[in-house]
Amino acid sequence: MGARLVLLGPPGAGKGTLAAWLSQQYGFTPMSTGELFRQQIRRRTALGRTVSEYVTSGRLVPDALVVKVMTSQLTRPLLQRGFVLDGFPRTTAQAEGLERFLVSRKAPLTGAIVLTSPVRVLLRRLSGRRVCGRCGAIYHVRNMPPKRSGICDRCQSPLIIRKDDQADTIRERLRINRAQAKPLVAYYRRRGLLHPLRADGSSQAMFDRAARLLKAHGWAAPRPARRARG
Numbered sequence: 001m002g003a004r005l006v007l008l009g010p011p012g013a014g015k016g017t018l019a020a021w022l023s024q025q026y027g028f029t030p031m032s033t034g035e036l037f038r039q040q041i042r043r044r045t046a047l048g049r050t051v052s053e054y055v056t057s058g059r060l061v062p063d064a065l066v067v068k069v070m071t072s073q074l075t076r077p078l079l080q081r082g083f084v085l086d087g088f089p090r091t092t093a094q095a096e097g098l099e100r101f102l103v104s105r106k107a108p109l110t111g112a113i114v115l116t117s118p119v120r121v122l123l124r125r126l127s128g129r130r131v132c133g134r135c136g137a138i139y140h141v142r143n144m145p146p147k148r149s150g151i152c153d154r155c156q157s158p159l160i161i162r163k164d165d166q167a168d169t170i171r172e173r174l175r176i177n178r179a180q181a182k183p184l185v186a187y188y189r190r191r192g193l194l195h196p197l198r199a200d201g202s203s204q205a206m207f208d209r210a211a212r213l214l215k216a217h218g219w220a221a222p223r224p225a226r227r228a229r230g
């Protein structure tokens with residue numbers, strides 16, 4: 001059975017990058033609330049219209065709606081295979097909603113990994129972040145540039161700056177996060193589920209720390225490397 005993990009930490013700490021890596025290495029399904037909302041906004045669905053104003057201004061979508069949307073994605077096969085939640089829960093009310101759901105499915109959370117990073121590193125990362133407007137792949141102008149400037153490696157679509165990565169919105173998101181993070185961290189610490197992980201420095205350094213953490217807790221062995229066909 002795979003691990004059921006929550007990633008906590010401020011915007012720009014690397015939650016999306018770590019979730020993608022955990023998916024590749026261990027087969028846990030990554031689920032990003034922000035990405036799900038942005039996709040719904042792009043597709044102009046009813047949910048997209050409801051959440052659009054919150055997402056573009058960096059304010060939090062109401063708890064009951066977030067819990068409903070996210071738990072409806074957690075199907076039985078996904079609970080078995082393991083998942084990494086990125087950006088959810090963001091409040092203790094959401095954490096309680098998630099816990100109730102997982103306990104009712106007899107698939108409690110394995111751990112909550114909290115990424116830590118100095119504010120100056122977060123600001124640098126967020127202001128240089130570029131995302132693919134079509135497939136959502138994440139780049140950084142200096143740390144993780146695409147092969148062709150401004151173009152997604154995966155689907156060749158133009159890269160954009162997220163509306164909420166504009167300077168004023170970044171500051172607003174970091175302010176909201178500081179206020180929200182403390183009780184959430186305390187919530188998981190009380191349950192003995194909290195695992196801090198340093199996320200400054202390179203992505204690879206963060207991956208190495210994460211691999212050691214997963215190994216130390218016996219949460220899952222990495223997928224065996226594929227043999228070269230010959």
Ligand code: AMP
Pocket residue numbers: 011033034035037054055056057058059060061062066086087088089090091094164173
């Ligand atoms: P993110 O990509 O995680 O930074 O999320 C982008 C935006 O989506 C946030 O600024 C919120 O407006 C919304 N959002 C994402 N996750 C949540 C959540 N768990 N609760 C409420 N709003 C959220």
